[in-house]
Amino acid sequence: MKVRIGLIGCGVVGTGIVHLLAQNGERIAQRDGVELEIAKILVGNKDKPRKGVDPALVTDRLEDLLEDESISMVLEAMGGVDPGLSYAQACLRAGKHYITANKELMAKHWEELNAAAREGNATLSFEASVAGAVPVIRMLTGSLRPNNITSVMGIINGTTNYILSQMDQFGTGYKAALAKAQELGYAEADPTADVEGFDAAYKLCILCGLAFGARVKVDDVLREGISKLSAMDIEMAHELGYVIKLLGIGKQHNGGVEARVHPVMIPKTNPLASVGGPFNGVLIGADAAGDLMLYGRGAGDLPTASAMVSDAINVAQGKAAELVEFTPALVVNDFSCGYYIRTLAADTPGVLHGVSGIFAKHGVSIESCVQKGQGESAVPLIFVTHKSREADIVRAVAEIDQLDYISIGSVIRVEK
């Protein structure tokens, strides 16, 4: 079966799709009976030269895609919500199946996209929007359907994982690691969306929608980036048997969902701990299947193209997933985890006694306590707590910070 597709965007991922079809299109046609042919490519600037791309296919008018009735599906690899949303709506309403890598669009406008898809009787596929080539969307909408999903926990931003891996392996500071990531093309000139956790938050919204059927909005996600992490905390994590990762965490609660993106200390034995460099890894907790992990390339031209083309084959064969039905999520801020609390304290008798009293008062139980160095005017004093309520920690930390012989250096959540 010949399938004519429209392509929106012809940057890294868009050209990746063109190259992938040139490379493996024949194999796909033979094995899966689906001959994918690019009919039109919509771009901002028609005149920019693009290697391996037939200029005759390139247009800057959306209408050229919409009005071409031979085009049954559109692959969007442009990104952004403006004009991303209006393009998607127009295509879907025109009955064109839509395949997108656009996590921001999905996270912010999922309802509108679903509505447009219903109007046009079209399907919406978005495997490439989370973790690139790693088929986590397919796993949640396919293989794990017999399960009640209890949690998703993932390294879903390659940029920050690369930066943290550099800091961890080479003791590099945050700024130097970011510069290296920018040099290698893993981080953008303005790295905010990655390092402050926005990108991961978009992806977490998508994962929560699929895993829990709960519509978590971007603003509902507790979000902290990695820009304030110190080399010292990364080193201390090591000493204590942990690694620091920026995780997206979603957990199902009775009547609510926990959704947060922030740096987390995880034990070195956690399968996510060995996901290094620009790789992505997602750990899923399912009631029947147990814990499952997926690991692979979370970005890049061909990995992302692979995810989008696999969606296209599915759509062509009538195997696309149904539109996701979800209910508004009650996002729960009252959650519990372990906490690493680094303080700077006077090395005098009675400090531990005073601080531990405050922890006890707020119901926080201490798992370990380490003092680094001795005899100087102030020394690092580090606490790791047992599982505690976030609210209790906030209160205890605020009270400790009032004491004149101790100050709070950093607080990092710990997941066992």
Next chain:
Amino acid sequence: MKVRIGLIGCGVVGTGIVHLLAQNGERIAQRDGVELEIAKILVGNKDKPRKGVDPALVTDRLEDLLEDESISMVLEAMGGVDPGLSYAQACLRAGKHYITANKELMAKHWEELNAAAREGNATLSFEASVAGAVPVIRMLTGSLRPNNITSVMGIINGTTNYILSQMDQFGTGYKAALAKAQELGYAEADPTADVEGFDAAYKLCILCGLAFGARVKVDDVLREGISKLSAMDIEMAHELGYVIKLLGIGKQHNGGVEARVHPVMIPKTNPLASVGGPFNGVLIGADAAGDLMLYGRGAGDLPTASAMVSDAINVAQGKAAELVEFTPALVVNDFSCGYYIRTLAADTPGVLHGVSGIFAKHGVSIESCVQKGQGESAVPLIFVTHKSREADIVRAVAEIDQLDYISIGSVIRVEK
């Protein structure tokens, strides 16, 4: 849509399916629109009590399934090829979609099953046959379709992985680790199928069929088990930065396929190295998507049931994968990898000179050489080679073993 299913076998996995549907059947009906109802359960002994299983459904006559026209699909969780093959053929020919966890049947009789499926215009699904809940089949037949798969490498037998993990962590000998595995139910009373690599070989045949479209027969797989591994080699692996795992390895060559199951030393940094205990992990190399790993529970009642029920939902929705088309595989025995060679040698001058001459003569390049202990009559002398041809190693090792001042203790392949 209500779907009535027949179940063959009601042991661990069969009852797992019954329990899973009782637990999550309503959720599946609501979310995926597929109401799975067990119509009949075929067992060997009707009178055996089975917890949670309605005795009215139980039968010992295959005809009761075949003749019930309301049954559109059959889930087989019985295992074995006799009567597994005839049951499967009868169901498929009767037009009943067949979903099986039976790796031995798939590996030995895939062609016959395909033929019966074509006759009956039915589908054949087998996600549960490899790595339990880990959706590696779905990944190869779905998400990775845009790719040329270059390699599969996996820990696909939980029993041996548990035994090796015990030996590795606690310095336990093979026999004690096996006894522990038997005590915990991870190994059977007769552990041959697992520890000698037959089970992994069956699964590798299935993976090669999907990944390369090449029909590898069980007898074509180079197969070695773990029963001859010594605690010393496991300890030495550790010292050298490796872990020993029983791997199934399939690689695509020009015009051929490499298919082998044997103990392998892999670097501790390999993502498979951290797959411990009874878990399974499969690493797939794909030309566009890059390296991907899946990790999870490779066996057990509910994990296996989850895989089978997910197949059932797919079948009900008309989303089952097509029958696999394959060509006979030319299985290549001329492959290359690294080698760990432990010898026992006289601690006298000239030994290294003599041995290294033999390696050089056969084109084998040495990466490292370690002598353990000193001054005794004979000491362990260990070589790790660079990537070498298996045939060259065989010749070099045979020649070295002829020398009177050195004998070969063990040879273990190394994959970087």
